[in-house]
Amino acid sequence: MVLKAVLWDVDGTLAETERDGHRVAFNLAFEACGLDWRWDDARYGDLLRITGGRERLLHDMRSRTDAPPLAGERDALARKVHAKKNGLYGDLVRSGAIPLREGVVELMQQCRERGVRMGIATTTSRSNVEALLSVHLGARWQDGFSAVVCGEDVRSKKPDPEVFNLALRAMGIGPLEAVAIEDSPGGVAAARAADIPVVVTRSAYFAEAAIDAAIAIGPGLDQRQGWQPELPPSSRAGALVGLDDIEAWLARMPIVSHHP
Ligand code: XBP
Numbered sequence: 001m002v003l004k005a006v007l008w009d010v011d012g013t014l015a016e017t018e019r020d021g022h023r024v025a026f027n028l029a030f031e032a033c034g035l036d037w038r039w040d041d042a043r044y045g046d047l048l049r050i051t052g053g054r055e056r057l058l059h060d061m062r063s064r065t066d067a068p069p070l071a072g073e074r075d076a077l078a079r080k081v082h083a084k085k086n087g088l089y090g091d092l093v094r095s096g097a098i099p100l101r102e103g104v105v106e107l108m109q110q111c112r113e114r115g116v117r118m119g120i121a122t123t124t125s126r127s128n129v130e131a132l133l134s135v136h137l138g139a140r141w142q143d144g145f146s147a148v149v150c151g152e153d154v155r156s157k158k159p160d161p162e163v164f165n166l167a168l169r170a171m172g173i174g175p176l177e178a179v180a181i182e183d184s185p186g187g188v189a190a191a192r193a194a195d196i197p198v199v200v201t202r203s204a205y206f207a208e209a210a211i212d213a214a215i216a217i218g219p220g221l222d223q224r225q226g227w228q229p230e231l232p233p234s235s236r237a238g239a240l241v242g243l244d245d246i247e248a249w250l251a252r253m254p255i256v257s258h259h260p
């Protein structure tokens with residue numbers, strides 16, 4: 001099967017937005033809303049099992065004795081804090097504080113040169129994607145993507161496959177004509193449930209997470225060492241992971257799992 005499209009996850013895959021963006025912005029939003037709640041790195045890492053920022057906050061509130069007792073009140077507070085968080089996240093991203101991960105722009109460029117289409121399949125809010133990609137790819141960043149499917153577009157967030165199924169439908173392609181690039185077990189499960197082969201670039205929070213049934217798992221697109229299956233060494237210094245590598249994995253379709 002010829003590779004027609006690369007479907008990008010956003011948080012953790014395009015940039016370390018969870019560690020350096022969402023967590024920081026949530027803590028600023030708690031403060032702005034007069035709450036003395038704070039999420040440290042360890043707690044946030046744990047909470048990432050819950051996808052979606054508002055859902056994550058609601059989950060956290062269930063174990064807090066100082067959260068509003070009624071479900072309706074909790075919901076209203078979660079909406080308020082989450083909206084504030086997304087505003088602060090946008091400010092943070094627009095300040096240039098969060099770079100794209102190395103190798104991302106280069107792979108995007110290769111896709112454009114070779115006519116491999118691109119899509120975004122994320123369960124983060126559209127405003128967050130807009131902020132991140134307009135800073136790094138320019139105001140017309142959407143021109144480079146045939147589909148941009150975000151959290152607001154789905155009824156069920158990852159690990160549900162809905163976001164990937166919508167992206168495939170919007171692009172008019174089948175699952176085996178695409179590859180998903182993901183960083184989290186939930187993202188991998190979502191793509192696999194849509195029958196899309198997945199390449200995993202591990203991010204800070206999911207560096208040690210168990211991953212099942214990817215076609216390749218590695219430290220990032222900027223390094224050729226440390227991948228499973230191994231990548232052939234390149235004679236060029238600083239060589240990245242590119243479309244040739246992804247196509248070679250797709251041709252073999254290995255099933256790679258990693259339980260550190
Ligand atoms: C991962 C997520 C997101 C972000 C926060 O999304 O779980 O919910 O943590 O975004 P991705 P919101 O699929 O891109 O990895 O606060 O906008 O929900």
Ligand code: MG
Pocket residue numbers: 009010011012013182183184187
């Ligand atoms: Mg992710």
